[in-house]
Structure formats: structure tokens, C-alpha cells
Amino acid sequence: MPVKIDNDYSETLLVHFRRIQALKNDSINYPSVFLNKRQLCDLELLLNRAFYPLRGYLNQKDYESVLTKMRLVDGTVWPMPICLDIPEKIAQILDNEQPLALRDEEGFMLAVLNIEDKWQPDKKEEARLIFGTDDPERHPGVRMLYEQIGPWYIGGVLEGIHLPVHYDFKEFRLTPATAHRRFAENGWRNVIGFQTEKHLHCAHKEMTLHAAREANANIFIQPVVGLRHSGDLDHFTQVRCYLEIIKKYPKNIAALGLIPLAMRKAGPREALWHAIVRKNYGCSHFMVADDHGDPFNTNGKKERFYPRHAAQELVKSFEEDTGILMIPLKHMVYVEDKAQYIPEDEVGPNLNVKHISSNELRRRLEAGLEIPEWFSYQEVVSELRQAYPPRSKQGITIFMTGLSGAGKSTVAKVLMVKFMEMRDRPVSLLDGDIVRKNLSSELSFSEEHRNLNIIRIGFVASEITKNRGIAICAPIAPYEKPRLQNRELISQYGGYVEVYMATPLLICEQRDRKGLYAEAKAGKIKGVTGIDDPYELPSNPEITIDTSEMTPEEAAQEILLYLEDQGYIQ
Numbered sequence: 001m002p003v004k005i006d007n008d009y010s011e012t013l014l015v016h017f018r019r020i021q022a023l024k025n026d027s028i029n030y031p032s033v034f035l036n037k038r039q040l041c042d043l044e045l046l047l048n049r050a051f052y053p054l055r056g057y058l059n060q061k062d063y064e065s066v067l068t069k070m071r072l073v074d075g076t077v078w079p080m081p082i083c084l085d086i087p088e089k090i091a092q093i094l095d096n097e098q099p100l101a102l103r104d105e106e107g108f109m110l111a112v113l114n115i116e117d118k119w120q121p122d123k124k125e126e127a128r129l130i131f132g133t134d135d136p137e138r139h140p141g142v143r144m145l146y147e148q149i150g151p152w153y154i155g156g157v158l159e160g161i162h163l164p165v166h167y168d169f170k171e172f173r174l175t176p177a178t179a180h181r182r183f184a185e186n187g188w189r190n191v192i193g194f195q196t197e198k199h200l201h202c203a204h205k206e207m208t209l210h211a212a213r214e215a216n217a218n219i220f221i222q223p224v225v226g227l228r229h230s231g232d233l234d235h236f237t238q239v240r241c242y243l244e245i246i247k248k249y250p251k252n253i254a255a256l257g258l259i260p261l262a263m264r265k266a267g268p269r270e271a272l273w274h275a276i277v278r279k280n281y282g283c284s285h286f287m288v289a290d291d292h293g294d295p296f297n298t299n300g301k302k303e304r305f306y307p308r309h310a311a312q313e314l315v316k317s318f319e320e321d322t323g324i325l326m327i328p329l330k331h332m333v334y335v336e337d338k339a340q341y342i343p344e345d346e347v348g349p350n351l352n353v354k355h356i357s358s359n360e361l362r363r364r365l366e367a368g369l370e371i372p373e374w375f376s377y378q379e380v381v382s383e384l385r386q387a388y389p390p391r392s393k394q395g396i397t398i399f400m401t402g403l404s405g406a407g408k409s410t411v412a413k414v415l416m417v418k419f420m421e422m423r424d425r426p427v428s429l430l431d432g433d434i435v436r437k438n439l440s441s442e443l444s445f446s447e448e449h450r451n452l453n454i455i456r457i458g459f460v461a462s463e464i465t466k467n468r469g470i471a472i473c474a475p476i477a478p479y480e481k482p483r484l485q486n487r488e489l490i491s492q493y494g495g496y497v498e499v500y501m502a503t504p505l506l507i508c509e510q511r512d513r514k515g516l517y518a519e520a521k522a523g524k525i526k527g528v529t530g531i532d533d534p535y536e537l538p539s540n541p542e543i544t545i546d547t548s549e550m551t552p553e554e555a556a557q558e559i560l561l562y563l564e565d566q567g568y569i570q
Helices: 007-029 037-047 060-069 123-131 140-147 176-185 202-215 233-246 268-280 310-317 358-367 378-387 408-422 432-438 447-466 480-490 505-511 516-521 552-565
Strands: 032-034 084-086 099-103 109-119 152-160 191-196 218-223 254-256 285-288 325-328 332-335 340-343 396-402 427-431 470-474 495-501 543-545
Touching: 037 084, 037 109, 037 152, 060 109, 060 123, 060 152, 123 140, 176 218, 191 202, 191 268, 202 218, 202 285, 202 325, 202 332, 202 340, 218 233, 233 254, 233 378, 268 285, 268 310, 285 310, 310 325, 396 408, 396 447, 396 480, 408 427, 408 432, 408 470, 408 495, 408 552, 427 432, 427 447, 432 447, 447 470, 447 480, 480 495, 495 552, 543 552
Parallel strands: 032 099, 191 218, 191 285, 218 254, 285 325, 396 470, 396 495, 427 470, 495 543
Antiparallel strands: 084 152, 099 109, 109 152, 332 340
């Protein structure tokens, strides 16, 4: 029997198709913005309606209303400012009611923004209202707002052309419409949304099942995979761990979906925002931890920025407005006497409770130690061991910093020979002069360009470390900020050891093989570190070496002994 096609629906599709084609054809005349990963996450969730009722980026009036009232101008609850941030040079060429092409990092056009508003936000005020502080040293969300968010905001309605393209785990990248349909097909009426960005183990499974029994509901586990690059090993490991643990649930109890969410870590506001997003995905309930959205609730840390339970209380207070019920996340602990998990608040005084923190888990993985079955499933542990091998199999960066003549290059060459003799990992030497010649030849010796040179070295070293090699870096690296940025970047992929070559300036001047100090003192050249340009001492180096008191071989041996003590070499 031929399928009957609704003419009105067909006409709607045809109109939409023609509109998309017109946007593509006209886009050559539009100014463009190339979105970064954070912005792409926001755009995808705007286009797929996860951020309903938003039809685009907030205009200025809605932005101000969200900051002060956690509602749009029309009264709808919305706690998080979603605006498109742009740099000054782009803001100067844009006008209201002007179409703007939004493109991914490769230039592929995803949407057109019809600009309604353009303004310069008061970032300090935004920080105080959203995060509860305007001090970037106290809150990483404030630091990101100041350092990574553009100085101008634009708002307006979006016309979508394509969702951002993903090639990995496509079947789990559900849109809200797809999630609604799957829940209906499975006969799920009550659905608990559970958001996570961490690996899940036995306690998490028992915690979600406990909540499901109490609410007579099914479970939608939705890990955040937004800002991780799909080329990162840890991204694949994380998702594969979720695929393994979802198999451990009873049949038709739980489902898995990935969400490309760029989190802000704004505490209670963050939790309310997440609850609204889960409502849009078809959930009736949302699990909220007592420190949900807190920037300091990771890696086993005990300190909190926001008051305990504040996130739960805020989400609950808006239940009638949002239409989604708050379920408090109950921590489960393993009680050896009963050989089972029970809620932490039900543990009696004489019961023997076992626990492994995130830091302890990482230590055991790096040391190749046993992970007990009561803590995690062996299939999950097997995935983790591939991503987090013992330290002796990990990549590592040895970052040497110090004045010219301090002995960095000489000690680095000795180290390289020693590592090559071991023959267990590939070794690369990123000497300051060699990098300047081959990677940064166009850079000057201004502070900005010196920092850029160090960031480039850090990027190359991070790729070497990620691929289980050894990177030996030996630049002067006079400023602390880029050194800390490199530490943060590289530590995601393996070991990072900073070696401060503390040889005194007087000794460095006596060596002065390049004649830099002599020329600087004679006024022939400018910007020589230690003479007319500062050197900022490292705040917390793993090793400090003064080569005026030891030979290069002895200095290299001290570094090797430290690496052996830390398990990086055997």
C-alpha cells in the first residue's frame, strides 16, 4: 500500500529546505564568527532545543533579568546567561538586525544569528551575581569569565543549518526529541536524570538504583562530554567506562546519553540550569548532589565554595515553575560486615565502612595495584588501565627553567642520552635555541612573544606526553604564568616535573658563552633576562639544582633519582 504523505507537512519541509538553501547561498555576504569548543557546546544545545525556551542567545534585557532574577523578561525561569561573546574587533563591525554566520573551528557554517543586541557586560557584576564572587583567585568560573570570555556580548534569534558534527559514539548523542521518543517507546513515564562528568563505579550504580526505587522511575544517565577533544584518549576511555557500567543495570531500567554541555560551575544556579535541561530531555526527576555545581567537589577534595545543600534547596524551590522534581543524591558506602552498599546516613556506629577516593584510585592505577571488585567492575577497571597505565609506562615532560648559562641545555643533553640508553620510550629534546630557530623564528623577545614561545613548547610537549613519550624542555621561560599553563595542560596526559636551574647570575655571567650578558651590560642589546628583564622564580618546582655546585652528570643523576622515586622510570 502506498504511503500517504500529508501535503501540509510536505509543504512545511519544502519551505524549510528552501530557507536553509537561501541562508547558505547568502552566507558569503555575512560576517562570520568562528566558534571555540565552549561556544560550540552552547550552540548545539540551543539548536537541538535542550536550552528551551531560548530560541537563540539572550538579548541585553533578558541577560540582565537572568542575572538579577533568574528569569527571562517574560517570567520564565532561566538561571544562566547564554550570550555569544565576541572580541572587540568583531564587535566594531557588527550592527543590530544584521545576519551573522556562525561557523565551527574549520569554517563550516552551522547557523545564522540575527543580531538583536550588542553590548559590553559588566563582568564583575556578572561574576558576583552568577558565581557569588568577583575574585578570580577564589573561583575558576570567574577566572574563565575574565580571561576566556570575550569583552562584548551579542544576542538574537538563531536559524539553524546543521548541528555540530560528531564522529564518535553517535548512537548515544541523543537530542531532546530523540530522548523523548525512546522513553515513550520503552514505556517510561517517570525518568530520573543523572548528570556526571566522572567515572562511575559500583557505588554510583547502587546510588542511582536506590533513587529509582524511591521514585518508581527509570534512570537516564547523561555524562558531560562537552569540552573534551574527541582525539583525547581520556574522552574515549570515559565513554567506554559508561558503556560497561550501563550493562550492569537490570534490563530496561537505565539508558545512556551524552550531552555536549559547557559547564560553568556556578553552584546552585548551575544545578537549577541542569534541571531545566533534563526536563527538556524528557526527565521528570533530577538527582542533585549536596555540592552540585561546586568547583571544588572534584578529585576527592573536601572543601566547598557554596553552602552544603544550597543546590538541592534551590532546585526544589523552583519545582512548580520548572516541572521537574528534585531528588537528593544519597552517597552510598560499602559496608564490609554486610557485604553490600547502603546509604551513608544509615550506617551504624560499629559497622566497618570501606572507601577508595579518586586520588587513591589514580594512585593504584599508576602503581599497577589491585582495584577491589567491591569498588568497581573489572570491565571498567580494564578500560581505566588502558588510559592510566603505571607511571613507568606514561609519558612525561621534564621542564627545565633558569637563566641563560644556568646549565639547562647541557643537563638536558645528558638526560636525553640516559633516556635513550633505557630504550623504553621515545625521547624528544625541545631546547630553547632550537625551538626559537625552528618553531618561533618570527617571535621577538617581548614579554608577550616570550610567553607565546613557552606556550608553543608546552603544546608540543603535551602531544609527546599524550603519546607516551618523554619531552625534555630547556628554555629560559622567565615568567610564571605560561609555566603554570603548561603544567596544567601537560598534567592531563602524564607526568610533569619542573626543574629550576638555580645557578646564580654571577656564575651564569662568568660562563656567558653567547656573550649576551656582556653585550647587555654594554648597552648593545636590550631585554636580556637577569640584566634588564626580570626572571620570576618558580613557585613550586619539583627539583631545584645549582650547577655551580655539581657537574652536569650529577645534576642529571639527581633528576633521574627523583623520577625513579616517583615511579616514572624503573
